[in-house]
Amino acid sequence: MPPTPDPSSVRIDGRWAHRDVFANGIRLHVAEAGEGPLVVLLHGFGEFWWTWHHQLTALGDAGFRAVAVDLRGYGDSDKPPRGYDAWTLSGDVAGLIKALGERRAHLVGHGWGGLLAWTVAALHPRLVASVGAVAAPHPLALRRQIFRTALRGQRKNQARAIGELFAAQLPILPERRLIRDGAARVEARMRRLSGPQWTYQPEFPVAVRNFQAAALVTGVAHSALEYYRWAVRAQLRTEGRRFTEAMSRRTEVPVLQLHGALDPVVLAPTMAVSADLAGPDLLSVSLAGAGHYPHLEAPEVTGTILKKFLSGP
Template identity: 40%
Template sequence: MTALSAKPAVRTAATSDYTCALVEGPWQHEFVSSGGSRFHVAVAGPDHRSAPLVLLLHGYPEFWWAWRAQIPALADAGYRVAAMDVRGVGGSDKPPSGYAVPARASDVAGVVRSLGRETAVVVGHGTGGTLAWAVAALYPGATTAVAALSSPHPARTRLSSRAAFTTAALRELAYLQVPTLPERALLRGDLVERTLALGAASPLPADVVELYKTVMRIPFAAHSAAEALRWAVRSTPRMDGRRFGTALRHPLGVPALQVHGGRDGIVRPDRADLDAMYLAPDLRYELIPGAGHYLPEEAPDEVNRLLLNWLARVAPAPR
């Protein structure tokens, strides 16, 4: 059979070896639908409508497990928590296309509805933070509030990536635009380990890094991760990218929290709030001086404290 006549592989959670991503802990694993795809979420906390929903979105090159320190802390405080594997990652479906930020924002809004809620507090880290900003801009009716960790407002990054990211991070992003090679480096090379080391203030534990590398080896996950980062660059001059950029320039009508690490090797925290302060009128900005890019893991106690303090104002849990 020739390549031209071969049928494309069906990239679904049902047929991919994703079990390594279903880490056990004080949460339950569920699968929900959105836009014709299936998404894995780890859920915890009271399952009644009076408990506000907090939806957690991981960044690259991680998966839902990056929020393992936040899930029980938020659940114990009375919140319904759902940490989601975004499109192409972990136990979620991995279709061959659909990795534009607006498409993935639609995924998130659909997951909120599939979890039985009209709105959620959307919290994202890194590239998941970009997604959280986008959900707040494109689906304000589904967003109670938005929090972005280690993630400048995408209006800033689309205007000038050099102003938002470090030189080393820009080199990695440029490398990811090359066909095929990044996928090989994610699967069999050291790209996952190198990216984690670039962003962190101090090395993450070896077993944590190894788990991220293992989950990246799930069929089609490496290509999905690369495609999402390619869209961020290649869409800038295109019409779809321009439409997205225009939508981002409208001020947000929901409260926002922006948190950065002072030793972030990927994002420049001194420039990160320049756009958000104008586009999010109700913005709280926090800096964790000794932490790097991976705030939920590098500074879990401080992140939990900041989130719970902010949530008590914007989406208080019932007593």
């Protein structure tokens, strides 16, 4: 069996600084670049802070203080046995903003990180200046689409993603599957969700290797799957109803919805429902040729869109 990567192995060198920040009772590892208005970058499932390395430097060079964080349970951040519910995760981000010495922050998230950005804006509105959701519909829009797909059996790729969501509810086995054969499932997932052009680019195997190594860090597989487990189990609990009530209010801050036109799991109808839950200051952009990872598949275009959005009118 190959050695398990050390958590510090995710501290990849570049034009950024690594440090630890204590927030909401845990230690969070961040990579930081630039000075100016704070932009907190939140990664998705099976990723870590490095997923934002292009935007980290681009935003830093553009006059922003860009901070990419390893979320609870990922990378070199703490991996406690509990706390993977939306309330606690939102508290992590809120605590991070305060610990960084700022009163407000722009939140940009991909996938699950985008869902978290929407959630923090609802639960801690005074701390959020704007929401940039990359391949990340509003949580209630996603739930609605999941129910529709499950009932009608439509959309093969989305149905498969829903199947993975429910399969994650099993104990132990999902963790073993995720890290089996050097986390081969990480690569398979990336190939399935990406636009076809990116998989032939030189950076694709680099991203695969980095995400696989990060997934193999002790505790990451379990922590990552706990996000899925709470999302399903909460539907049967009182906290799920409270979460729905909290998220039902329109998001009052400016919102950017950015997704790839070829994304097989985040579909246009779902994004349309998300638009209904956003406030009047909404910008929706679809990138032709991109799949589920616009920030990696089209980094320069994504960076340009983010900089324009974050700079305001």
